[in-house]
Ligand SMILES: Nc1ncnc2c1ncn2[C@@H]1O[C@H](COP(=O)(O)OP(=O)(O)OP(=O)(O)O)[C@@H](O)[C@H]1O
């Protein structure tokens with residue numbers, strides 16, 4: 306199916322996975338040393354055909370470096386990169402079947418929107434007619450036909466972002482790479498554009514890898530998330546699982562909010578120990594009256610967050626943060642706090658969740 | 664510029680202070696304006712009047728000393744001196760040599776500067792930095808000294824011929840030929856062009872190049888479709904400044920060039936002092952001026968067009 310056909314079809318494209326399991330992207334043993342430091346450390350990553358995967362991690366963990374090696378702008382020291390089972394690591398960026406959307410869009414200012422989007426096709430020596438058709442189709446897809454002849458400097462940030470996306474999509478890449486595509490947009494627009502990207506990606510069934518350091522962004526648009534830390538992938542799983550079953554202490558603290566306490570949990574109470582327990586604030590329940598396994602607690606501080614409140618509680622065994630909606634208690638209030646769920650980590654790795662040993 | 668949409672509001676906002684400020688601004692700008700008018704503008708006007716045969720008043724002395732002066736019979740002047748100069752085959756040869764040397768030197772300078780700039784941009788390394796550093800050196804060596812160096816280097820008993828003679832090869836004598844003039848012009852113009860063009864190319868974000876590579880562009884494509892258009896204005900500034908500099912050059916052709924035909928700068932000086940024909944000399948100066956302003960007009964036009972392209976105007 307060509308891009309134009311895909312654009313006009315209303316049903317999402319089915320993932321064309323054959324029995325062997327065609328891989329959109331397969332990275333093995335990727336390694337990179339920069340300035341004497343190991344930036345990417347023996348990294349493996351497999352993205353299924355048609356899947357959208359986010360590479361999520363703190364600043365400086367090597368996300369951009371990884372993406373640039375996959376795109377072909379940076380040569381890895383070791384490792385293999387396969388796109389649809391074809392080894393591409395020896396190819397230059399211009400020969401790879403991937404297309405990239407840059408963080409600052411990198412639109413050429415001396416070309417109009419049509420010229421920018423048509424440039425990759427012009428290089429492929431396609432006919433004028435075909436270029437026009439494909440550019441129009443992809444501009445319609447990103448809803449920018451009315452800006453066809455505008456210069457990048459004359460359109461808004463969100464529109465520039467969509468032009469950059471169109472320029473990548475028009476190449477009908479086997480692999481779409483996006484480096485923090487939304488970081489220059491304001492909060493509202495970010496939500497809208499990320500939904501647009503997700504919708505288009507679903508419609509076209511393009512294998513996509515997005516780099517981001519915004520966990521909400523990763524959570525809301527990805528099929529799976531690869532959490533990176535210090536050049537390694539810590540965990541690679543579905544968003545919900547990442548939150549409920551973080552495999553390492555790093556992932557648990559990085560994704561969402563966490564009460565991190567050294568010790569272990571015995572009958573709802575924290576006792577000193579070598580392990581680390583992690584309790585999500587929503588798993589801490591504060592009530593004014595006593596209940597089973599709740600312990601007396603005093604409200605120390607209440608921080609409003611709009612539709613919910615963050616409550617700092619002092620118990621005799623630990624200080625806990627809890628999320629509560631509805632009418633908040635006041636500082637100084639006395640009541641009871643119960644821990645309903647906890648993650649236990651030994652040497653940084655998850656050993657039990659919710660009291661269930663793994 | 665972006666004045667149009669804000670003009671109304673601006674006028675209203677600063678209506679009162681503007682009245683007070685405008686004369687003040689004018690007075691502040693007055694000294695340099697007077698200086699330019701007095702020391703540059705006035706002589707130009709006088710010289711132009713002299714060139715069209717208005718030999719009265721302040722031009723009286725020079726007109727009576729100079730030989731072969733065409734005098735106008737009426738107040739609006741006569742083109743006689745221009746006609747004489749433009750029908751003098753010697754001067755016409757000088758003119759065509761001037762245009763030729765200017766075009767050739769400019770092409771070579773821009774080509775070299777672009778080469779160095781692109782090398783620095785695309786393959787940033789020690790070699791590229793060394794090259795761009797070397798290209799700036801002429802800036803710190805006086806033109807007279809460089810000209811003498813060129814003459815002795817390429818003269819009949821110069822370095823080049825001596826070295827070739829060791830191997831029994833007869834190398835050409837380039838001293839006092841137009842080849843030496845072109846070499847000298849390139850030498851003097853290169854630093855500015857390199858500075859201008861490398862900084863123009865360096866200002867292009869690397870992501871622009873990477874985006875082009877990602878789209879499938881090879882080296883040549885990136886240069887032609889991305890780098891040169893994006894550095895168009897700095898390149899144009901380098902072209903015009905180089906061309907205007909060479910067209911009006913004197914020292915280099917005077918020291919390294921032949922007696923005749925040579926560039927107009929040299930003939931001008933010959934006509935002025937050696938031949939004592941100041942009017943013809945002034946006419947040549949105005950011809951060079953017309954060529955230079957033609958180049959400058961091309962520059963202004965192209966600059967404006969590119970600003971318009973980028974949505975700035
Ligand atoms: N050319 C280089 N030479 C030396 N170190 C480098 C080079 N490029 C990147 N690094 C280092 O590699 C590490 C990873 O960089 P990278 O740009 O991949 O981070 P990132 O995960 O994309 O971070 P961010 O979220 O801030 O963009 C950083 O510590 C950076 O300083």
Ligand SMILES: [Mg+2]
Pocket residue numbers: 368369370
């Ligand atoms: Mg980055």
